[in-house]
Amino acid sequence: MGLIVQKFGGSSVANTERIQNVARIVTDTYAKGNNVIVVVSAQGDTTDDFIEKAAEVNENPSKREMDVLLSAGEQISMSLLAMAIEKLGFPVKSLTGWQAGFLTDSNYGMARIRRINNERIENELGKKNIVIVAGFQGLNRYDDITTLGRGGSDTSAVALAAAFHADLCQIYTDVDGVDTADPRLVKNARKLDEISYDEMLELATLGAQVLHNRSVEMAKKYGINLEVVSSLERKPGTWVKEVTDVEKMLIKGVARDNDVARISIIGLEDKPGIAFRIFSILAAKKINVDIILQSIGRDGTKDISFTVSRSHKDAAVAVLEEIKKSLGAHDIVCEDNISKISVVGAGMQSNPGVASKMFEALTDANINIQMISTSEIKISVLIDIADSERAVVAIHDAFMVDYIK
Amino acid sequence: MGLIVQKFGGSSVANTERIQNVARIVTDTYAKGNNVIVVVSAQGDTTDDFIEKAAEVNENPSKREMDVLLSAGEQISMSLLAMAIEKLGFPVKSLTGWQAGFLTDSNYGMARIRRINNERIENELGKKNIVIVAGFQGLNRYDDITTLGRGGSDTSAVALAAAFHADLCQIYTDVDGVDTADPRLVKNARKLDEISYDEMLELATLGAQVLHNRSVEMAKKYGINLEVVSSLERKPGTWVKEVTDVEKMLIKGVARDNDVARISIIGLEDKPGIAFRIFSILAAKKINVDIILQSIGRDGTKDISFTVSRSHKDAAVAVLEEIKKSLGAHDIVCEDNISKISVVGAGMQSNPGVASKMFEALTDANINIQMISTSEIKISVLIDIADSERAVVAIHDAFMVDYIK
Numbered sequence: 001m002g003l004i005v006q007k008f009g010g011s012s013v014a015n016t017e018r019i020q021n022v023a024r025i026v027t028d029t030y031a032k033g034n035n036v037i038v039v040v041s042a043q044g045d046t047t048d049d050f051i052e053k054a055a056e057v058n059e060n061p062s063k064r065e066m067d068v069l070l071s072a073g074e075q076i077s078m079s080l081l082a083m084a085i086e087k088l089g090f091p092v093k094s095l096t097g098w099q100a101g102f103l104t105d106s107n108y109g110m111a112r113i114r115r116i117n118n119e120r121i122e123n124e125l126g127k128k129n130i131v132i133v134a135g136f137q138g139l140n141r142y143d144d145i146t147t148l149g150r151g152g153s154d155t156s157a158v159a160l161a162a163a164f165h166a167d168l169c170q171i172y173t174d175v176d177g178v179d180t181a182d183p184r185l186v187k188n189a190r191k192l193d194e195i196s197y198d199e200m201l202e203l204a205t206l207g208a209q210v211l212h213n214r215s216v217e218m219a220k221k222y223g224i225n226l227e228v229v230s231s232l233e234r235k236p237g238t239w240v241k242e243v244t245d246v247e248k249m250l251i252k253g254v255a256r257d258n259d260v261a262r263i264s265i266i267g268l269e270d271k272p273g274i275a276f277r278i279f280s281i282l283a284a285k286k287i288n289v290d291i292i293l294q295s296i297g298r299d300g301t302k303d304i305s306f307t308v309s310r311s312h313k314d315a316a317v318a319v320l321e322e323i324k325k326s327l328g329a330h331d332i333v334c335e336d337n338i339s340k341i342s343v344v345g346a347g348m349q350s351n352p353g354v355a356s357k358m359f360e361a362l363t364d365a366n367i368n369i370q371m372i373s374t375s376e377i378k379i380s381v382l383i384d385i386a387d388s389e390r391a392v393v394a395i396h397d398a399f400m401v402d403y404i405k
Numbered sequence: 406m407g408l409i410v411q412k413f414g415g416s417s418v419a420n421t422e423r424i425q426n427v428a429r430i431v432t433d434t435y436a437k438g439n440n441v442i443v444v445v446s447a448q449g450d451t452t453d454d455f456i457e458k459a460a461e462v463n464e465n466p467s468k469r470e471m472d473v474l475l476s477a478g479e480q481i482s483m484s485l486l487a488m489a490i491e492k493l494g495f496p497v498k499s500l501t502g503w504q505a506g507f508l509t510d511s512n513y514g515m516a517r518i519r520r521i522n523n524e525r526i527e528n529e530l531g532k533k534n535i536v537i538v539a540g541f542q543g544l545n546r547y548d549d550i551t552t553l554g555r556g557g558s559d560t561s562a563v564a565l566a567a568a569f570h571a572d573l574c575q576i577y578t579d580v581d582g583v584d585t586a587d588p589r590l591v592k593n594a595r596k597l598d599e600i601s602y603d604e605m606l607e608l609a610t611l612g613a614q615v616l617h618n619r620s621v622e623m624a625k626k627y628g629i630n631l632e633v634v635s636s637l638e639r640k641p642g643t644w645v646k647e648v649t650d651v652e653k654m655l656i657k658g659v660a661r662d663n664d665v666a667r668i669s670i671i672g673l674e675d676k677p678g679i680a681f682r683i684f685s686i687l688a689a690k691k692i693n694v695d696i697i698l699q700s701i702g703r704d705g706t707k708d709i710s711f712t713v714s715r716s717h718k719d720a721a722v723a724v725l726e727e728i729k730k731s732l733g734a735h736d737i738v739c740e741d742n743i744s745k746i747s748v749v750g751a752g753m754q755s756n757p758g759v760a761s762k763m764f765e766a767l768t769d770a771n772i773n774i775q776m777i778s779t780s781e782i783k784i785s786v787l788i789d790i791a792d793s794e795r796a797v798v799a800i801h802d803a804f805m806v807d808y809i810k
Contacts, residue, residue, distance in 0.1 A: 016461040050481070054488055056421040061488035068499055069484035072477040076455070079474035083459055083466035094473055098503075099548060120548065143504060143525070 002167035003125075004029055007039040007135065007157035011174045012231040013077045014044035022231060023084035025172070026130060030090060035125050037164065039135040039157040040081055042073025063108035067137075067147045071097065074134035074153075082132050093124050094132040097145070102138030102156065104146045111138060111146035113155065116163040133160065151212030158215040162222035169224050171211060172231035177238035178203070178210050181254040181396045185389055188397055192252060194239040199252045199344050202378040206255035206342040216240065250354060251345030254396045256388055260290070260340045261313040262371070264305040265320060267330030274327065275304060278320070285319055287312045291340075291373040291380065301330070305371065307382070310336055338370065339388035342380040343395060355379050361398035367391050407572030408530075409434055412444040412540065412562035416579045417636040418482045419449035427636060428489035430577070431535060435495060440530050442569065444540040444562040445486055447478025468513035472542075472552045476502065479539035479558075487537050498529050499537040502550070507543030507561065509551045516543060516551035518560065521568040538565065556617030563620040567627035574629050576616060577636035582643035583608070583615050586659040586801040590794055593802055597657060599644040604657045604749050607783045611660035611747040621645065655759060656750030659801045661793055665695070665745045666718040667776070669710040670725060672735030679732060680709060683725070690724055692717045696745075696778040696785065706735070710776065712787070715741055743775065744793035747785040748800060760784050766803035772796050 006026060013019050022038075030036045050069050054061050075096055082094040101117030124131045135153025140146050148155055154171060161169035178200065181189040195203075197220035204213035210228055219226045219240065229237030268274050275294065282289055290307040308316050313336060320332050348354035358379055362369060367390065371382040383391055411434065413427050427443075435441045455474050459466050480501055487499040506522030529536045540558025545551050553560055559576060566574035583605065586594040600608075602625035609618035615633055624631045624645065634642030673679050680699065687694055695712040713721050718741060725737050753759035763784055767774060772795065776787040788796055 016458075019462055053421075053481075053485060057424055057485050058488035058492040062491055065484045065487045065491065065499060068480060068487070068501075072480040072484075075473060075477040075480070076458075079470045079477075080458060080462050082470045082473070083463040086467055086470065087463040094470060096473075096550075145501075 001033040003035040003037070003164055005037045005039065005157050005161040005164070005166045005169045006172060007153055007170065008041065008081075008172045008231060009153065009174070010041040010044050010046070010077075012172050013040055013081060018231075019077075019080055019084045022081060022172075023088055025231065026081075027085060027088050027090045030130050036130050037121065037125070037160050037166070038081070038130065038132045039153055039160065040074060040077045040132060041135050041153040042070070043077045043080075046073040046076065064144060067108045067145050070147050071134070071137040071145045074136055078132045078134050085130055085132075090130055091128060092130040092132060094134075095120065095124070096134045097137030097156075098139035100131075100133040100160075102159075104138035104140055104148070106140040106142065106144070106146065108146055110149040111140065113138060113148070113159050116159060118163055121160075121164070148214075151215070154212040154215035155218060158218045158222075158224055158226070161224045161226075162218065167225065168227065169219070170227045170229055170237075171215075172229055173210055174230070174232060175210065176230045176233065176235065177228045178240070178253070180252065180400055181392055182256065185256065185392050186254070186396045187393075188400060190400070192238050193236070194241060195252050196243060196346055197240060198377055199346055200240045202342070202344040202375070203253050203255050206257055206340070206344065206378065206380065211240075249345060250347045250351055250357075251343045251399045252347075253344050254392050254399070255342045255344065256392050257340045257342070258385060258388065259309045259311075260307050260338055260382070261310045261334060261336040262305055262307050262338055262382065263313070263316055263320070264303055264333040264335075265324075265327065265329045265331075266303050266333060267301045268304060269328040270300055270302050277323075278304065278327070279306075281319055281323065282316060285315060287316050287319070291371060291382070293371055293373070307340070307371075337385050338382050339385040339391075340380050340382055341388060341391045341395065342378050343399065344378040346377050348379070349376055357398060358395055361394045362391060365390055365394040367394070406438040408440040408442070408569055410442045410444065410562050410566040410569070410571045410574045411577060412558055412575065413446065413486075413577045413636060414558065414579070415446040415449050415451070415482075417577050418445055418486060423636075424482075424485055424489045427486060427577075428493055430636065431486075432490060432493050432495045435535050441535050442526065442530075442565055442571070443486070443535065443537045444558055444565065445479060445482045445537060446540050446558040447475070448482045448485075451478040451481065469549060472513045472550050475552050476539070476542040476550045479541055483537045483539050490535055490537075495535055496533060497535040497537060499539075500525065500529070501539045502542030502561075503544035505536075505538040505565075507564075509543035509545055509553070511545040511547065511549070511551065513551055515554040516545065518543060518553070518564050521564060523568055526565075526569070556620070559617040559620035560623060563623045563627075563629055563631070566629045566631075567623065572630065573632065574624070575632045575634055575642075576620075577634055578615055579635070579637060580615065581635045581638065581640065582633050583645070583658070585657065585805055586797055587614075587661065590661065590797050591659070591801045592798075593805060595805070597643045598641070599646060600657050601648060601751055602645060603782055604751055605645045607747070607749040607780070608658050608660050611662055611745065611749065611783065611785065616645075654750060655752045655756055655762075656748045656804045657752075658749050659797050659804070660747045660749065661797050662745040662747070663790060663793065664714045664716075665712050665743055665787070666715045666739060666741040667710055667712050667743055667787065668718070668721055668725070669708055669738045669740075670729075670732070670734045670736075671708050671738060672706040672733075673709060674733040675705055675707050682728070683709065683732070684711075686724055686728065687721060690720060692721050692724070696776060696787070698776055698778070712745070712776075742790045743787050744790045744796075745785050745787055746793065746796045746800065747783050748804065749783040751782050753784070754781055762803060763800055766799045767796060770795055770799040772799070
């Protein structure tokens with residue numbers, strides 16, 4: 001008995017049958033005496049359909065209007081879910097982002113939650129209503145609708161769990177929890193019983209689709225009791241928590257991210273402040289840079305390479321071309337036939353052999369490494385995209401050999 | 406130069422091409438130096454699709470959740486129209502009902518506008534933005550979304566015209582204006598150049614689809630300069646105004662309404678207060694009664710017949726069955742194979758021959774009249790639904806013989 005936040009993604013509410021299934025999960029939880037706040041995404045492909053519709057009218061619409069359009073998606077799914085719950089005889093109210101008190105900044109399409117005004121939801125919970133909240137959306141200070149970006153519903157759920165001091169935040173998905181690798185790529189992938197916030201954060205950031213990284217960050221910050229669990233089968237999922245019992249497992253997962261482009265600035269003068277200038281201009285243009293690598297070039301010059309998501313590639317190149325001359329750079333080179341493969345695990349902090357084991361697996365598979373980047377609990381390599389599936393399988397099986405049943 | 410409100414119905418924004426067409430109409434008006442407020446309905450069949458989706462989940466959903474669902478429809482069309490206007494290079498903002506300041510009562514599904522908070526729209530107009538407003542929707546005092554019922558976007562448009570003292574309110578449709586009869590039924594139907602508020606009100610109430618009767622009522626009350634005009638062809642429409650130059654035309658139009666059921670209460674005791682009791686109970690159940698007829702029955706009893714829309718038929722019969730005994734009624738009889746045919750025209754006030762001319766046309770066509778009801782500017786008859794198309798044509802051509810080109 002307590003307060004439980006349950007989040008259901010687009011595939012969990014994709015059609016009538018699935019909506020009815022979600023209604024049963026929610027009402028079962030409520031019937032056990034819990035207060036329940038439900039967060040829903042837009043149904044199935046609604047968001048993609050909207051984007052397509054918009055593109056027909058205007059290939060470059062304002063982000064403000066895009067957010068108005070996209071936010072209609074959750075309004076549809078939340079009301080349908082409310083009706084399904086009414087049908088089962090339970091008291092329920094659906095609330096849009098602005099009704100639920102989600103106040104955000106004005107960064108349309110990728111807004112950040114500033115705070116949640118608890119009043120309305122508290123009021124509804126006080127009346128013993130199941131509360132359904134539209135994920136992914138909020139309101140800025142101009143009373144305009146904003147959206148939180150892809151995967152924003154996870155963030156909505158965790159933010160609600162934090163604001164209402166929920167006892168548990170469950171993220172329902174169409175897989176069985178957090179896996180050691182994408183089971184569509186790796187036959188031997190297995191579900192993890194638990195994973196730490198930090199590991200989950202790395203995995204989410206590195207391309208695992210199961211949780212949005214901003215939501216994991218927030219869960220860690222507020223110490224939210226988080227469970228990733230299947231909406232299709234009723235069985236235990238994966239717990240995300242502060243510290244896990246990791247001694248046994250060197251790594252927790254292998255992730256692949258194909259949404260990567262590498263940009264190299266060749267032949268920079270070797271003087272102070274060059275890197276600062278490049279990356280502050282990119283930041284000002286809201287281009288997120290991932291891996292950065294600086295190397296020594298010929299004749300006392302240096303090269304700087306970095307990766308961005310593919311959607312930012314053209315913008316990044318355009319910005320650099322503008323300042324190329326003043327940087328004194330010889331050339332700007334761009335490459336997007338690449339994939340980033342990462343291994344993640346807190347266990348590597350006390351096991352220096354992880355990197356060499358990863359490189360060995362790639363060498364055995366005859367896969368060339370283009371770039372390497374490491375943090376305390378992850379190692380990423382850039383490789384040719386054509387090798388990416390083989391690489392994931394090879395690395396996964398090398399590390400997981402002891403745990404594969 | 407002034408402030409113009411333009412309303413576009415669902416068929417006018419049904420697809421990308423039509424949205425682009427509307428964007429051109431709007432921006433042409435703006436480019437002439439006008440301030441423009443645009444009201445849009447949901448695209449084409451969106452509302453029907455939503456109703457169907459809802460029915461799959463719950464055949465009897467709460468009206469509150471239904472309004473949440475339906476109001477997503479205008480959110481989609483208004484943002485797409487805004488994008489199309491952006492594409493043409495004009496400044497534009499789309500606003501939902503609550504953003505636009507539409508405050509309504511809490512009668513979900515059929516809410517009435519209490520007032521419009523002008524602030525936001527004034528603000529946007531002040532910034533020289535074209536303002537697009539979601540028709541059909543508002544917000545009640547609990548901060549919940551309401552809808553105004555079918556045809557509510559007309560009411561939204563006229564209410565905005567009144568609140569902002571607009572110089573003109575244009576209702577764009579896929580026909581060429583207000584016709585003397587439904588051109589799909591009557592080959593000889595022709596567009597009216599003008600019609601009075603009262604005549605339009607009768608026609609709208611009697612089943613002409615072109616304007617919602619509540620919007621006409623409001624236009625009359627505030628003296629709104631109203632034009633019904635085609636969104637597909639650029640040519641003059643029909644002006645709706647206080648007094649028209651009607652001498653020449655005996656009637657303005659013939660309307661057919663098939664959404665009629667007749668309920669008869671047979672053998673009532675002939676004592677005071679019976680009618681009051683029946684109709685006050687129906688009113689309490691929010692059942693709208695149209696034509697009422699009381700006649701003398703056998704043995705000193707009396708019969709009361711009345712018509713309701715078909716959707717209210719079962720509820721009305723149920724109410725009456727409950728009180729049948731206490732009314733001392735013999736029987737309750739229900740009939741819905743009927744159609745209501747009406748002629749409307751202020752000209753009939755000074756021309757006593759209108760009724761007989763209508764009955765003559767029906768007699769010549771060998772159509773039996775079941776019930777007659779008249780007001781100052783209209784005459785309605787109930788006939789067998791099988792005869793309804795023939796009746797409209799016969800009556801229309803009898804009256805319009807002098808005006809048919």
